Amino acid sequence: MQLIPAIDLRNGRCVRLLKGDFDRETRYEVDPAELAGRYREIGAEWLHVVDLDGAESGRPVNRAMTAAIAANAGLRVQLGGGIRDEASLSSALEVADRVVIGSLAVTDPEQVSAWMTEHGAERFTLGFDVSLAENGTALVMTHGWTRSSAVSLETAVDSYLDAGLSNVLCTDVDRDGALTGPNLDLYARCAARWPDLEFQASGGVRDSNDLARLAQTGVASAISGKALLEGRMTTEELRPFLPNA
Numbered sequence: 001m002q003l004i005p006a007i008d009l010r011n012g013r014c015v016r017l018l019k020g021d022f023d024r025e026t027r028y029e030v031d032p033a034e035l036a037g038r039y040r041e042i043g044a045e046w047l048h049v050v051d052l053d054g055a056e057s058g059r060p061v062n063r064a065m066t067a068a069i070a071a072n073a074g075l076r077v078q079l080g081g082g083i084r085d086e087a088s089l090s091s092a093l094e095v096a097d098r099v100v101i102g103s104l105a106v107t108d109p110e111q112v113s114a115w116m117t118e119h120g121a122e123r124f125t126l127g128f129d130v131s132l133a134e135n136g137t138a139l140v141m142t143h144g145w146t147r148s149s150a151v152s153l154e155t156a157v158d159s160y161l162d163a164g165l166s167n168v169l170c171t172d173v174d175r176d177g178a179l180t181g182p183n184l185d186l187y188a189r190c191a192a193r194w195p196d197l198e199f200q201a202s203g204g205v206r207d208s209n210d211l212a213r214l215a216q217t218g219v220a221s222a223i224s225g226k227a228l229l230e231g232r233m234t235t236e237e238l239r240p241f242l243p244n245a
Helices: 032-041 052-057 063-073 086-095 103-107 109-119 153-158 184-193 208-217 235-241
Strands: 002-010 013-018 021-028 046-051 076-080 098-101 124-132 138-142 147-152 167-172 198-202 221-224
Touching: 002 032, 002 052, 002 063, 002 235, 013 032, 032 063, 046 052, 046 063, 063 076, 063 086, 076 086, 076 124, 086 098, 086 109, 103 109, 103 124, 103 138, 109 124, 124 153, 138 153, 147 153, 167 184, 184 198, 184 208, 208 221, 208 235
Parallel strands: 002 046, 002 221, 046 076, 076 098, 098 124, 124 167, 167 198, 198 221
Antiparallel strands: 002 013, 013 021, 124 138, 138 147
16 A cells, blocks of 8 residues: 655645635645655655645636646646536646546536546546445535535445546545544445455544554555644654655
């Protein structure tokens, strides 16, 4: 399993939100491009970039900054936030190796499947943000986690298998940015149900012990933002999860 560091951009700054709430923002006084460079130096291969302004406005906002990060850091970039039409998709594909499609993957699967066929499914990561119902069913959230759909994670993922889906980002919204530990049961179920998919686990990572536990679930990658920003893991602890360390 490899670690994919995350950088969330808002108003040109590096931030983290608690459980996706724009009113619960923590700002970090670090240049995003410099931070990406640090992640490259310790051995990261991929960087997960979230354009929060884009997610909020429905159109990409931080394209120039993302391009600068990609050019200066020398990392492969996975970009999400505000990609909702052909123009925003084309813009994102120009600066990123993979794009993350979230809400639209639930609300307009025909369009997303067509994009995957046209541009290559390997250039897409479908981002399913889930909240667990009382019966344990993982229900997909949409529109910046403000709306709960009746679509289960299983239904959402299965609907894209014929389109060549290979990369899935699954976030437990109740744990994102909360440093409460990842939902190991959820990710173990995902890895067991779809062994041929590259699953990315997101939400709750606190330390290197959490990374080791996630590795045991069978997921391909783990995404971490806050724990890395706050120095909760040493470079030595991270080495087993960094392909270029």
